Amino acid sequence: MSKEMYSFSVEEYMAKDRFDKIKKLAKTNETPFLVINLKIVKEKYEELKANMPFAKIYYAIKANPANEIIKLLFELGSNFDVASIYELDQVLGLGVPVDRISFGNTIKKEKDIKYAFDKGIRLFVTDSSSDLEKISRQAKGSKVFFRLITEGSGADWPLSKKFGAHPDKIYQLILQSKNLDLEPYGLSFHVGSQQRDIGQWDESIAQCKYLFEAVKEQGIKLKMINMGGGFPGKYKNPAYDLPVYTKEITRFLNEDFPEGLPEIIIEPGRSIVADAGVIVSEIVLISKTSYLSPYKWVYLDIGKFSGLIETLDESIKYPIYIEKSGTVSEVILAGPTCDSQDILYEHFKYKFPVKIKDGDKVYIFTTGAYTQAYSSICFNGFPPLKMIIIE
Numbered sequence: 001m002s003k004e005m006y007s008f009s010v011e012e013y014m015a016k017d018r019f020d021k022i023k024k025l026a027k028t029n030e031t032p033f034l035v036i037n038l039k040i041v042k043e044k045y046e047e048l049k050a051n052m053p054f055a056k057i058y059y060a061i062k063a064n065p066a067n068e069i070i071k072l073l074f075e076l077g078s079n080f081d082v083a084s085i086y087e088l089d090q091v092l093g094l095g096v097p098v099d100r101i102s103f104g105n106t107i108k109k110e111k112d113i114k115y116a117f118d119k120g121i122r123l124f125v126t127d128s129s130s131d132l133e134k135i136s137r138q139a140k141g142s143k144v145f146f147r148l149i150t151e152g153s154g155a156d157w158p159l160s161k162k163f164g165a166h167p168d169k170i171y172q173l174i175l176q177s178k179n180l181d182l183e184p185y186g187l188s189f190h191v192g193s194q195q196r197d198i199g200q201w202d203e204s205i206a207q208c209k210y211l212f213e214a215v216k217e218q219g220i221k222l223k224m225i226n227m228g229g230g231f232p233g234k235y236k237n238p239a240y241d242l243p244v245y246t247k248e249i250t251r252f253l254n255e256d257f258p259e260g261l262p263e264i265i266i267e268p269g270r271s272i273v274a275d276a277g278v279i280v281s282e283i284v285l286i287s288k289t290s291y292l293s294p295y296k297w298v299y300l301d302i303g304k305f306s307g308l309i310e311t312l313d314e315s316i317k318y319p320i321y322i323e324k325s326g327t328v329s330e331v332i333l334a335g336p337t338c339d340s341q342d343i344l345y346e347h348f349k350y351k352f353p354v355k356i357k358d359g360d361k362v363y364i365f366t367t368g369a370y371t372q373a374y375s376s377i378c379f380n381g382f383p384p385l386k387m388i389i390i391e
């Protein structure tokens, strides 16, 4: 046992009065549940807007598709990036006009392209000839933008490999689109989610610059760069604050486009909602596999299947708080289901007070993004993660 004392600064992640409201909810609600504070969502949106005033924001709704969040961001002036006809219907159903929505998934059924076009969508992403041909058949005259592949290195949750194409392929697609009754409009990339290496934007912006020039020689003038997401939430692994990101990215853009920026779009998901959420959970069981085992297993009432899927490969490390003090010991954290994949952190050891007991509340910070929407509908009978929205 170590002599190290437990310390956790709640205020590093959330102001005390805001956290007090969550503790109050923990007294009367059955765990687990996620609390989203809309005030924080608003602050995050406004901070990004203020730091990148030249960029049009398209909130990537997959990060947290709660109606209340979409309505709030709509009122604040946000646009929306949807990835399926279901997200499209949801956003339209909330009264968002179709010209504030883009269809940002490179993987689409032809009939879904038609559906989106019939609803009025005129802006599509693509990264393959087959998809481009589908768009040209079902969405004549639309604007298309072309997604560049990125390495995703430096990102805690990379979106690499699966999306995008190399610049030489993109070059061909742009030329092809001209002959298909489509308007080649711009380029896009996503440097990987929770990207902690700001230099990754520099590389992708430079590729955009190169392609802008290359197709110009063929008489095609691209007008837009969509820089995707990648902006940070506040997890255990340190990332720079948002203004450092925006300042650097703005500099990269100005260096590559000194004669004036093209239209710039960003699609933040995580950075808008992550810090606004706290999951309240409870310790179900503490055990040791043998008397001399150095680690306790701590089983929570939330796991990989009820919202914490981003602990896969221990990629995202959430700040976790327990209201106890004293000396600490290292623990292995796991979820409640009968599936041996449902282990949250085994290699990275969280240090909890030795005094923890079954039934203690556990507060998992920075869980507003990519949690509730990922929770399964009833694996082992556990219901999907509840969400409580406060202001």
Ligand SMILES: *Cc1c(COP(=O)(O)O)cnc(C)c1O
Binding pocket: 060, 062, 063, 081, 104, 105, 190, 192, 193, 194, 228, 229, 230, 231, 267, 268, 269, 270, 271
């Ligand atoms: C998921 C996704 C985003 C959001 O990324 P974050 O890193 O969560 O901000 C943006 N654009 C596209 C195309 C995405 O797939």
